[in-house]
Amino acid sequence: MAVSFLAREVSDLCLGKPALRSLPVSATVADALSALKRFGENWISVWRCEHSSRTKTDSDADCGCVGKLCLVDIICFLCREENLSRPSVALQSPVSDLLPKLPGLVRHLEPQSSLLEAIDYILEGTQNLIVPIESYTSFNSRKKILNKPSLFSSTLHNGREFCWLTQEDVIRFIFNSIGIFSPIPTITIESLNIIDTNVMAIYYHDPASSALPYISRSLTEQTSVAVIDRDNKLIGEISPFTLNGCDETVSAAITTLSAGDLMAYVDCGGLPEDLVQLVKERLEEKKLGSMLELMEEISASSSSSSDEESGLSRSGGSGRYSSARSSDAIVCHPWSSLVAVMIQALTHRVNYVWVVEEDYSLVGIVTFAGILKVFRSIAGARTSRPEGGNIFKQ
Known part of the structure; x- marks a missing residue:
């Protein structure tokens, strides 16, 4: 079946x-x-x-x-x-x-x-x-x-x-008929060997700009960048899905703030005034007057927006609005079942879930691509197929 x-x-x-x-x-x-x-x-x-x-x-x-x-x-x-x-x-x-x-x-x-x-x-x-x-x-x-x-x-x-x-569409479609794949959904992600330990991570006090290559890569791979402390404990994340709910002036924050401050900067509920001022001061120090002008121009434009739109943050890449802290990472444990991880990811509209130990030490990440490998294995070896899925060359 x-x-x-x-x-x-x-x-x-x-x-x-x-x-x-x-x-x-x-x-x-x-x-x-x-x-x-x-x-x-x-x-x-x-x-x-x-x-x-x-x-x-x-x-x-x-x-x-x-x-x-x-x-x-x-x-x-x-x-x-x-x-x-x-x-x-x-x-x-x-x-x-x-x-x-x-x-x-x-x-x-x-x-x-x-x-x-x-x-x-x-x-x-x-x-x-x-x-x-x-x-x-x-x-x-x-x-x-x-x-x-x-x-x-x-x-x-x-x-x-x-x-x-x-990937989310495919996972959601499978989840709606998850019973036909029994007992695989009840097996732990550790037993299924789908925990990817090759994660992108940055320390809390590191410059946020050092995460830029990771941000670009995580956008392409539909994952995220972990923010950890020196003991390898997960503190939060810099997610492209969260950054996608900001405006273009967040580029100034990435350029001037630490990873930890950037998480606070993009969290919901409005921009912290002290961090906004810090960004402006550091832009002046770096002689980035044009970026400062852009930031002030967008800020002035945003202040004229309706009160209904203020204080909302879009995340998840699908128009979802949330009042939760946008930098809080969604986590599971090695002993979590596959179906539990799927529920977490689908509920929060993300393509991945971080895997941590009980003390929040970072173990790795489970992605939708990794989950799809499990269901793909049911059909056996891949067979040759016609060129139905063509790439339009740039």
Whole structure:
């Protein structure tokens, strides 16, 4: 029964998913930032459409998704040494400068492809699968969208709308039928050998800027950066999912604060005034006046926002709002069962759970990719498959 379940079509996972908003690869970083804020999106897809000489309509173009962007991509970009002193110039760079150079992170997949095929691609490193969807909205709005082209509005490519399929979507779909995989869900994560001990970690008092390579990598791998003390005890985390709920001025905090102070800076409930002042003072010391101007400009703009929006923090990369401390890490223990860990991750909308001992000593991390390996093993050895999931080259 479990094997037949994994043979289900991925179209079953697409039911009710919204169509992707898109951005052309010719757009600038500022365009991407504007789109993310304008639509309240956590992610936006980037497409290259090669139009024929006979037509300029998107339905007649050879279109492919070449990547996806979020606010953390922009934050890390602004934190680059060459961009810190001229953030306004950096924002005019092409969005292609933000896209990871690793091939296969985004892949197209047909609706009739199997869940097993989707899992295989994920285990090969694909982070998001692009699947075409047919909806009432796409059918009735196609003419309207094509007649009113906009940099951000069109969700149509090759005459079709598309949606993301993420690791969370696959795990949630499996969890809804978890009983058919018995007794595997009740086995401990230690016994299943899915605890990854090769974690990204930074000490509490280290400069937050030293975590930048880890932040970029954790964004790509959909994990997080552990913040530990000298005794290897987990204190918290610097999560790209949390940073994605901030604004671009957090790049100034990353540049000037320690890892511990950065966790306090991004926690919910408003920015601590003492840390804001500390960031401004250190920007002046570093002669980063342009970054300070950007920070004050965004601060002034934010203060004019409605009171309803203030004090809320978006996290989890899916538009979830929470009043909890955003830097608090979700943890389990080596003796936790697989299903318990899945419940924790799905409840908190994260793709990983930290593994600690009773004294909070960091053991490792369990990721959705690691969990998928367990369910994939049920179907036996991988078989050759047709090139249904193609990569649109950048």
